Amino acid sequence: MTYAIETRALTKRYGRHTALDGMDLAVETGSVFGMIGPNGAGKTTAMRLLLDIIRPTSGDATVLGESPRAGGAALRRRIGFLPGELMLEGRVTGRALLAHYADISGPVPAGRIDELAERLGLDLTRHVRKLSKGNKQKLGLVQAFMHEPPLLVLDEPTSGLDPLVQQEFLTMVREAQHKGQTVFLSSHVLSEIQTAADHVAVLRNGKIVKVGDVATLRASAVRRVVVDLTDVSADSIRNTLEALPQLNDLTVMDGDIVHITGTVEGHIDALVKAIAPFHVVDLRVEEQDLESSVINLYSSEANNDN
Numbered sequence: 255m256t257y258a259i260e261t262r263a264l265t266k267r268y269g270r271h272t273a274l275d276g277m278d279l280a281v282e283t284g285s286v287f288g289m290i291g292p293n294g295a296g297k298t299t300a301m302r303l304l305l306d307i308i309r310p311t312s313g314d315a316t317v318l319g320e321s322p323r324a325g326g327a328a329l330r331r332r333i334g335f336l337p338g339e340l341m342l343e344g345r346v347t348g349r350a351l352l353a354h355y356a357d358i359s360g361p362v363p364a365g366r367i368d369e370l371a372e373r374l375g376l377d378l379t380r381h382v383r384k385l386s387k388g389n390k391q392k393l394g395l396v397q398a399f400m401h402e403p404p405l406l407v408l409d410e411p412t413s414g415l416d417p418l419v420q421q422e423f424l425t426m427v428r429e430a431q432h433k434g435q436t437v438f439l440s441s442h443v444l445s446e447i448q449t450a451a452d453h454v455a456v457l458r459n460g461k462i463v464k465v466g467d468v469a470t471l472r473a474s475a476v477r478r479v480v481v482d483l484t485d486v487s488a489d490s491i492r493n494t495l496e497a498l499p500q501l502n503d504l505t506v507m508d509g510d511i512v513h514i515t516g517t518v519e520g521h522i523d524a525l526v527k528a529i530a531p532f533h534v535v536d537l538r539v540e541e542q543d544l545e546s547s548v549i550n551l552y553s554s555e556a557n558n559d560n
């Protein structure tokens with residue numbers, strides 16, 4: 255097994271505040287690895303350490319077989335990096351800016367910039383300062399992907415992108431993986447990580463509280479369900495649903511339409527079958543926000559670490 259990224263007890267302190275607290279991570283070459291966590295969890299700090307933008311307080315990292323510090327500019331050219339806060343020169347066109355980046359990053363296949371810009375719906379003739387936040391983000395994505403680096407490190411890559419462009423981004427990630435590239439990305443959004451990544455690390459307060467494969471995470475995620483039924487009494491459906499072990503926090507409101515809410519841990523199959531005999535007016539399965547789903551799910555493990 256080879257690893258595109260390995261960290262050992264990687265730690266970054268700012269004064270008395272620990273932004274990253276002993277991170278041990280191993281990202282397999284050719285995988286898509288997602289890091290999720292709430293604001294301030296340490297995702298950006300971890301990525302900056304990998305890029306040698308900041309230096310660790312203790313611990314170390316290996317990126318594409320080299321230490322970020324010793325690898326220097328040559329190593330950075332082999333990494334496509336999308337920073338969380340893009341600082342772009344505004345007085346030139348997108349095309350001119352990308353040409354400048356290509357001079358630094360090394361060869362970009364002919365036509366590659368136009369192809370990526372077209373796919374993302376980015377107008378390269380406009381001045382960068384006139385671009386919207388989402389369009390600047392697209393420019394950032396093009397510069398990260400264009401030279402087809404062996405490793406992509408993408409901090410909140412879909413921030414500011416509309417849903418169709420997010421889909422195109424996910425396709426680009428899969429294509430990169432098929433070419434053998436490794437993708438390491440961060441997000442607040444669990445659904446995005448679930449779609450994009452094979453493996454995920456959940457970060458909280460600078461610590462990894464869980465690392466696992468996405469299929470396992472999906473099976474154990476907590477989701478909120480809302481069901482509206484007619485032609486059923488509130489009492490009888492309450493009795494039926496209370497018997498389902500996966501269903502928690504059940505509320506049943508009586509009326510012409512019986513309104514049911516609850517949370518489901520893991521598979522929803524049993525719930526769907528339980529409501530199937532009745533007239534289902536509406537069924538919504540909503541992911542809880544990250545804080546309440548994944549973080550709560552693993553909070554016992556996190557507390558054990560504290």
Ligand SMILES: Nc1ncnc2c1ncn2[C@@H]1O[C@H](COP(=O)(O)OP(=O)(O)OP(=O)(O)O)[C@@H](O)[C@H]1O
Nearest residue numbers: 268272273291292293294295296297298299300338
């Ligand atoms: N230069 C700095 N000086 C002091 N504290 C910092 C600095 N950079 C980051 N921190 C702190 O370190 C912690 C981790 O920040 P980081 O930006 O890595 O989190 P994040 O997971 O990327 O969050 P977000 O999703 O909000 O970007 C936060 O508490 C942050 O305030």
